[in-house]
Each structure stands twice: as C-alpha cells, then as structure tokens.
Amino acid sequence: MKTWPTLLVLVPACASIPLPTTPPWPDAPPGAEVELCVVWGERNDRRRFEGVAELSFEPWHQANATVVVRHPSGLMVIDPAFGSAIAEDLSHVPGWFRIITGWADTKTPTPQGLAEAGIDPAEVRVALLTHAHWDHTGALRDLPNATVRLSKSELLFVAALDGYVSGGVMPPHFDGVWPRVRGFELDGPPVLRFDASKDLFGDGSMLAVPLYGHTPGSTGYLVRGPGGRRWLFIGDATWTSRGVEKPAHKTVPKTDRDRAKTGEVIGRLHVLAGEHPEIVIVPAHDADALATMPTCAAVTSASGDGAAAPAPR
Numbered sequence: 001m002k003t004w005p006t007l008l009v010l011v012p013a014c015a016s017i018p019l020p021t022t023p024p025w026p027d028a029p030p031g032a033e034v035e036l037c038v039v040w041g042e043r044n045d046r047r048r049f050e051g052v053a054e055l056s057f058e059p060w061h062q063a064n065a066t067v068v069v070r071h072p073s074g075l076m077v078i079d080p081a082f083g084s085a086i087a088e089d090l091s092h093v094p095g096w097f098r099i100i101t102g103w104a105d106t107k108t109p110t111p112q113g114l115a116e117a118g119i120d121p122a123e124v125r126v127a128l129l130t131h132a133h134w135d136h137t138g139a140l141r142d143l144p145n146a147t148v149r150l151s152k153s154e155l156l157f158v159a160a161l162d163g164y165v166s167g168g169v170m171p172p173h174f175d176g177v178w179p180r181v182r183g184f185e186l187d188g189p190p191v192l193r194f195d196a197s198k199d200l201f202g203d204g205s206m207l208a209v210p211l212y213g214h215t216p217g218s219t220g221y222l223v224r225g226p227g228g229r230r231w232l233f234i235g236d237a238t239w240t241s242r243g244v245e246k247p248a249h250k251t252v253p254k255t256d257r258d259r260a261k262t263g264e265v266i267g268r269l270h271v272l273a274g275e276h277p278e279i280v281i282v283p284a285h286d287a288d289a290l291a292t293m294p295t296c297a298a299v300t301s302a303s304g305d306g307a308a309a310p311a312p313r
C-alpha cells in the first residue's frame with residue numbers, strides 16, 4: 001500500500017464549463033470495429049508530480065508508444081513515436097532538454113518494434129496523428145506507404161515551422177513525407193462532449209474530435225474495439241490518466257501552446273469520463289492506460305495475463 005499522500009493540488013483544470021446535453025456516439029453498423037495493440041517505444045517510472053500538477057509521489061508509469069490498428073481498409077498506426085533516426089533527432093535537442101527526452105539507447109524505434117511484432121512497416125497504410133510533436137511523429141519517414149492524416153489546423157501549424165526542433169516539433173520528420181500528408185477538417189456533428197467530429201472511414205469505427213490547446217490542432221480519436229470496448233486516444237491533452245481524473249494540468253505550463261484551451265479540454269474529458277466510464281481514455285504517455293490494449297507480438301502468448309497479442313494484419 002502506498003503511503004505517500006497527495007499534498008496539494010497546484011493547478012486544477014476548469015471542470016465547471018457549461019456544456020450542452022451530449023449528442024451520442026452514433027451506433028455503427030455490425031463489424032465496424034477495429035483491433036488494437038501497442039508497440040512500446042519506451043517505458044520508465046516517474047513520480048506523479050512530474051506529469052501532473054499535483055504534489056504527489058505516487059508512481060507515474062510513463063511511456064512512449066505506437067498504437068497499431070487493424071481496420072478493414074488496412075493497417076494503421078496512431079502516433080508513430082520514435083523513428084530509426086532517433087539518435088540523430090536527440091543530438092539536436094539542448095542538453096537540458098534531455099531531462100525530458102531521455103537518451104536514444106533506452107528507446108525502441110517504431111519500425112523495429114513493428115518488425116519484432118511481425119509487421120512490415122511498408123504494410124502500414126495510414127498514420128494518424130493526435131498532434132505533431134517530435135515524439136509522436138518520429139517514424140513517419142519509416143512508413144513509406146502510409147498516408148499521414150492529421151487535422152488541418154495541425155497541418156498548418158507544422159507547415160509554418162522550420163529548423164530541426166521548433167515548437168516541440170521536428171520538421172525534418174516530414175521531409176519527403178509531405179506528398180502523402182492529408183489534413184482533414186472536423187466538419188462533422190458534435191459527439192459526446194465535443195463540438196465537432198470527423199468520421200474518418202465513414203463507418204463509425206473511428207471518429208476524430210477536437211482537443212485543440214496542447215497544440216493548435218491537437219485531435220482525439222474515438223475508437224470502437226472488439227467486444228464493445230471503446231477507447232479515446234487524447235494524445236498529450238494530459239500526460240496521465242490522473243490529469244483527467246483529478247482534473248489537473250500538466251506540471252510544466254509551457255508544454256501547452258494554449259493553456260486556457262487545454263484546461264477546457266481537460267474539463268470536457270473529466271466530465272466525459274464520469275458520464276462514460278466504459279470509454280477508456282488513453283493519454284499518450286500513460287503506460288497503464290496503454291496497457292488496456294494488448295502488446296503487439298508476432299506469436300500469441302499462452303497466458304492471457306500481460307496480454308501479448310498477435311499483431312493485427
């Protein structure tokens with residue numbers, strides 16, 4: 001039993017915004033579900049106060065990961081984390097920033113993780129981005145046949161950047177990739193606690209929803225999994241599930257481009273979590289939330305616990 005008390009709430013997010021009655025997540029036709037698994041890029045243990053504005057020494061199981069999605073139209077990934085150029089990438093960040101980024105030798109590039117799970121990176125047809133920060137786009141160049149999909153707002157944000165590191169983005173990750181980048185407008189109807197949506201495949205299996213704030217075009221993805229399971233991938237709106245639960249901001253204010261908008265998003269997520277506990281909300285850096293999906297593996301584990309799963313193909 002952990003004995004470290006929670007001492008202080010530093011920056012509570014706004015959870016009292018007036019919200020309309022929620023439009024439902026429309027039913028999808030039978031079979032409009034996807035299979036999911038995780039390719040881990042890095043996992044380490046930190047303390048809660050490092051990820052969320054709460055002076056607590058409870059553990060934060062931190063992660064970088066790529067979610068692999070099997071959709072009837074083909075194989076896709078959400079946020080291909082680290083690329084084969086991870087060592088080169090990190091050589092360009094300031095020394096002090098290594099406290100946050102860590103070092104390349106503890107990271108598994110996504111193409112390597114895919115290959116170990118029996119997936120040829122060339123098979124990936126779509127790379128969906130929650131946002132364009134460097135640790136969510138590292139492997140775009142390693143997925144030669146993937147159309148890169150992100151919100152139009154995020155696309156315009158990235159297109160205006162240059163240099164190796166800018167605004168948390170590494171623009172070189174898009175070098176040679178731009179011809180296969182497709183921005184989408186969130187021009188669909190409100191859903192749940194979100195003002196707009198985009199049915200990405202026209203079958204209700206995956207809806208994009210606006211989470212603008214952490215970056216100008218941050219986007220969440222509502223996903224229908226097998227057996228009635230539901231996920232909402234929220235990128236870096238919060239780094240930890242605790243941020244949604246509390247609700248609370250991240251510890252470091254500058255990590256969000258627009259702190260006020262991010263606070264509103266966190267408030268919406270907090271309300272949604274109370275209304276729809278069946279939807280697993282997955283911050284991109286929360287290993288426990290990510291572990292609600294099986295780990296991609298080339299060979300099925302004999303054990304059901306720990307959940308290695310055959311890679312979706």
Ligand SMILES: [Zn+2]
Pocket residue numbers: 131133168214236
């Ligand atoms: Zn981010």
